[in-house]
Structures are given as C-alpha cells and as structure tokens.
Amino acid sequence: MSKPRPSIPRKIEDEVMFKSKHKCYCGKRGEEIHHIDGNKFNNDIDNLVLICHYHHDDASVKNGLIKRLNPRQIKQRRDELYLQNEKKNRLALKHYSKTLKSITDDNLFKASLDASIIVEILKIKGAFFDEKDWNERYKILQKLHIYSDHISIRVSYEIIQFLSMVADITVTSDIACSIAFI
Template identity: 30%
Template sequence: MQKHTQIPKDIANLTLFLSDRTCCVCRVPGRAIQIHHLDGNNNNHELDNLAVLCLHCHDETQIKGGFGRKLNSELIKLYRNELYIDNKKRLKKIIPNFNNLFKKITLRKKKKTSNFQLKMQDTEFIHKTIDLCYEKEDWALLAYQYKWINQKELGYKYAKKYIEESINNEEWIKVVKMQFDFLGSENIEPEFLEKAVNIYLKNKDFSQLARLYRDLGNPELGTIYYNRSIEIDIRKRNWFSAGFYLKESGNFGRAKVFLKRALKEFLKKGDVHWTIRCYEELEMFEELRNFAEDIVNSEKIKEINPSVRLDLMRIVGNEEEVKKLLKNMRVSMKRK
C-alpha cells in the first residue's frame, strides 16, 4: 500500500485561502472542513486536484445509492470554481484594484470537457494580496494572510496593530475576536471581553453571545445565553431559529419539535428555500429528495428563482442542469 504524504503547507494554505475556509458544495459557514483530493489519490497535491469540503459533504463522496449518492469529482470541481469566482468578487470589494491579483489566475476550459482548470503560479497570489493590504493599511486582513501562510509572528504583529486601532475606535467585538484568533482565549483582556459582552447584551444578540462563550470554553454561560435566545425565538414563534440554535447547542431531540413546526409553516406558505433548510437541519434527506423531485417534475419549477432552483437540481442530482444554471447565473452577473 502506498504511503500517504501530507499536503505541502503552502498548497494547503492557498487552497484554504481561495475557498475562504468554506465548503465549496454547501457553503455553510462554521462547519468543520477538510481538504479533499478530487481524483482519490491522496498523494496528488496539485492545486487543481484539491477542494475544501465540510464533513457532511465529504461523506457524500463516499456513499453510493439513495440520497447520499456519490458526489463525483467533476461536480465538486464545478462547485469549487464557482466558489473561487464568488470569493474573488467578495475580496474585490475589500481591496482596491483587486483584479490585478487575478492576472496570474486563468480559468480555461479543458479539452473535450466543460470543466474549468485553475492555473496559478506558486504563491504569488497571496504575496500580491499582502502588498495590497499594506497599501490599504488593512491590518486585520493582513494578519489573516500571514496566518494562512503559517507566518505566525507576522500575523501576531499585525493582529496587535489592528487590536490597538480597534481599541481606539471602541470596536470591542472586533478586539475580542482578534485576540481569540491570534492570542488564544486565555489571553483575552477581561475588560475588553466585558465591553464586547455589553454590546451583545445591549443589542440583545444572545445567540452570538452564546457562541462567544462556547468558543471561549465556557459552556455554562454559553448554555444560559443559548436558552435566552431560544426563549425569545419561541415567544416570537420563530420556530426555525429556535430549532436551529437548539440543535447547535446540542439538543437535537428538542430542536426537532420546533424545526418540524417551521417545516409545516413553510410547506403551507410554499416557501421552497426555507422548506429545504428545514429538511436539511432535520436531516430528513430522503424526504428532502422527494420534495425536490416533486417540484422539479412540476410546472412550479418555472416559478422558482435561479438560486433555489440550483439547490433543487443539486438535491436531485441533475448535474447537467446544475452546470447550465451556474453558467446562466455567471452571464447574468456579468451583465449587471
């Protein structure tokens, strides 16, 4: 048996950077992720052979039959390249003249296929990003750039610089986030944490406060604020939000009660997007596939907006329609 080799750090960091550390298939933020080898060869570390997947979507590359049909490499590559394109647009809003970064990146069609092949010259992309961060004095983005390429000391240096500026501007939530990401939870200044907490309390943003305490390793306070957030959602009859945060806080059994209420309401309203989200959070994948197939095979599909239609086609496994929709959406965005 051939021994597996580790992905080189510069290639791994570049892959994570291009994907914004997000699964290219579902794009759900905050999920645990891993770098997937598209051709199944764990020793082929070419950039074009790598994609970031969450653990849930990665499972779909392993399972055969039923809803958990195998995600093939060509479809994953299509999702990945769409994510890279979208991230380019996002970063373009953050950094001036961002198009200059992508002169070394070309998306070109491979012979006899409709798939894109990403060509990149080493890590010049990240180095140019760093140069632009210096020009704009965007110390936060610069700190994360250095962190991504494993230059911890430089990342720490610019994180401290950003923290100092944020303190002067009294942006306490940003201060605490950067301290957590670069210094570790044990080094967060208590007075800064108190100020950040007060902002969350003032805004009654209890779900984010719960996440903060959870990340800081304080599950007791995390539970208190999860419960407060959930109580408010229940009073407001916001069943999906209540179920979502119950599940996130580890109470999936109770979460199902509220997610099913939300599902019933969204089905009654004919809200396809939120019906899909309910089925996903309930992990009712067979029912989700049946729901999607019913819509895809009906006249209603013509009334569905392209982004939701894309979700439906992904669920039923219509790869040709997925490619067609993505192409049309790209053309539409270019016209705008």
C-alpha cells in the same frame, strides 16, 4: 477545524483556504481538504477541495456514495465558489482603492497605523494557530486587548475575521468569554 492530511504542503493548503474562504461549496464551514480523485498524494490544487463533514461523506469514494456527487460535479461547485470569492475580493479591493484616492496627511497616518496594527494582529493570529495548548492560546488572545482602543473599520474587520475563525474551533469557555469581551 480538523487536521488536514499531512501530505498537503502548507502553501497549497493556505491557497485552498484562501480561495474557499474557509468554506465548503455549500456555504458551511470547511472541515477537511478532500482529494477529489481519491489519491491523497495528488496535491495538485485542482485535485483539492475544502469540504464540510456532510459533503465529505458525499464525496467519499470509500462510502460508495460517489454517485451522489462525482468528481466533475465537485470541481464544478468548487470552481463556482472560487469565482464568487474572487469577485468579492475584487469588489473589496475596488472599494479600498476608492478610499485611497482621498488621501491626506492625517488619513495617511491613520492608514499606516492601521497597517502596522494589522501586521501585529496577523502575528497574533499565526502564534495562536501554531500554539496547541489552550492556556497559551488564551494568553495570546489577550494581546488583542491592546488594540481595542484603536477602532477603525479596517482593524475591526481584521479582528472580527480572526475571532470568527477562533470561534469556529473554540472549545473552552475562557476563550469564549475573551472573544465576547474583545
């Protein structure tokens, strides 16, 4: 993942990532947050879109290719993607709350165990992406092994999502082996 422009506040960047689920509107991995109106200081959420390399060229005003995809079309496609993702989130939530209805002491315990493990995984995830040194990143990733005995769907989902994000940016073979192993 290439670095987004420094002028975009972290909170807004996170929101763009969440709404787009790290994807360009074409379904490819998003590489860069693009300022639709060409003004990189306009960090209004409506002016931002996560796009892949291909569509960055497409959208770039500098390249004179703006005719291929005008700002209105870009926003339209982005909003369609956001809407699809919202639907997916709602469905997932519906599914999750359904399972919650049949709660017993035993699965309440399992659910809280899952929740605490997921919090730890999120911490690992944060530490991983904050760290720029690949050797340190490798060490951080190793911590996931602790949870490999606890195979619940919810935890696996969290780990797999994290690992696929890691795989997207991975360059070292150590990390690749580690992912395969986990």
